[in-house]
Amino acid sequence: MIEWYDQYARDLPWRISPVFSKKGIKPDPYRVWISEIMLQQTSVKVATPFFLKFIEKWPNILSLHQTSETEVLALWSGLGYYRRARNLKACAEILLREYEGGFPIEEKKLLKLPGIGKYTSAAILTIAFGIPAIVVDGNVERIIARLFGLDGTISKLKPEIRTYMMNVSPSARPGDFAQAMMDLGATICKPLNPECMICPIRDSCKSYKDGTTNIIPRKTKKPIKTFRKGYIYLAVTKSNEIAMIVRPKSGLLGGMMCLPSSEWTEKKYPKNSPPFPGEWVALDQTIRHSFTHFDLELRMMVSSIFSVPNSYILKPFNFSLTEKVPSVMKKALVLGLKYFHF
Ligand code: SF4
Structure with missing residues (x-):
């Protein structure tokens, strides 16, 4: 495997080439960490441009710590699983406070950091520090x-696979082997x-x-997705600004700039309760979006308004061209703004 890697290793922006790793040179742990978090639920192809933008903006732990969570979430938009971005911010703070901006090199301590589980801690230890650890991903x-011709679904085989992996992992160049x-x-x-x-x-x-x-390996049956429904509200002021709100930190799209919406409920539509008074009009078309665990259908309500309560943020009608917003909100903005002829 190592000989093959020396010849065919993929050239990825968070890696160092095997030419250097053979000489004992290690990659930057910060880059390894960011890449591993991005790759947790995302393919290399999708994650790479996000990684490059991220590193350009925040090249180290200090710069990541100094930026706001909203900024990080904005860059993360399109990658999904926003909890990862929030965990990065929280983790950067702990690394600065408790580890002088470095990483602990013990699994026990790494596992205490937000967003770092067994797989990511093993990947950081072995790839960034050359410490043998069992790195088992999909x-x-x-x-x-x-x-080894193991018959069964991956979920049943997990413990067996770890044991096999332990037996085949070399002690030399463990990071390159992983x-x-x-x-x-x-x-x-x-x-x-x-x-x-x-x-x-x-x-x-x-x-x-x-x-x-x-x-x-044998396939596992995919869980059936549920279907949720809700209302989404687009209010535009006379000066062509849109009323946006930052969603609560916990939960789906937590901490992200979104249009106000109702609850998203299964089976039937929830009550249509606009977030503030206005001349709300229901559009004929609905918005459909697929999240990992459920599909969503939103009915769109639009209204012209004079002012909004203080808890709302007014954004220019075309802000989504320059700022990142969650994909479902982008769909809603495209549909809703047509009503206002933008
Ligand atoms: S199935 Fe076996 S031989 Fe085929 S690519 Fe995988 S490891 Fe290699």
Whole structure:
């Protein structure tokens, strides 16, 4: 695996090339941390441009600490799972306060930091510091299940996979080994139609020998998504400003700049209660959006207004061109602003 990695490692902006890692040079832990958090629920292809923008704006822990959470959330818009962005901010503060802006190099201490679980702590220890740790993500699970011909769903095989991974992990260049496994899973041992003919571990692979690469690992049934409904309210002032609100920190789209909306309820629409008085008009078209766990349908209400209560923030009607807003809000703005002929 290491020989293969030396030749075919993916060139990723948070990594250092194997040419340097062979000499004992380590990547910047800050970049490793940011990339691992972004990659928790996002593919490399999607995360890379976000990572580059993030690093350009906040190249180190101090600059991240000094910026506001709203700024970080704005940059995060489009990546989803906003809790990750809030955790980064909270974590930066602790790292500065308790670790002089560095990272603890003990799993126990890393696990106490917001947003850092078993996988991320192992990735930071092994990739950024060269400390052997068992890094098991979805790619690694798939490779190990196939390599050893483990029959079962990944959720059932997890403990077994960790043991196998412990047995195959080398003590030399553990970070490169972890990244080699990630690369193999992303480029060759893919979920569908793995490219076994060019795989560096084909000769040892049980499921290749057994012809079971397309059935191992066994698939788990996807949970059925629920369907929620609600109202969303677009109010525009005479000077073409929109009433926006920052959602409460906890919960979906927490801390993000959004249009006011009702609750989002299952089965039937909640009560239509506009957030403040106005001549509210219901639009015929609805907005549909898919979140990970549910699909959403929103009825759009629009109104011209003279003023808004103090808790609302007035934004220019075209602010979403320059500022990032959650995708569902973008859809609502596009639809609602047509009513006002913008
Ligand atoms: S031989 Fe095929 S199934 Fe086995 S590890 Fe390589 S790519 Fe995956």
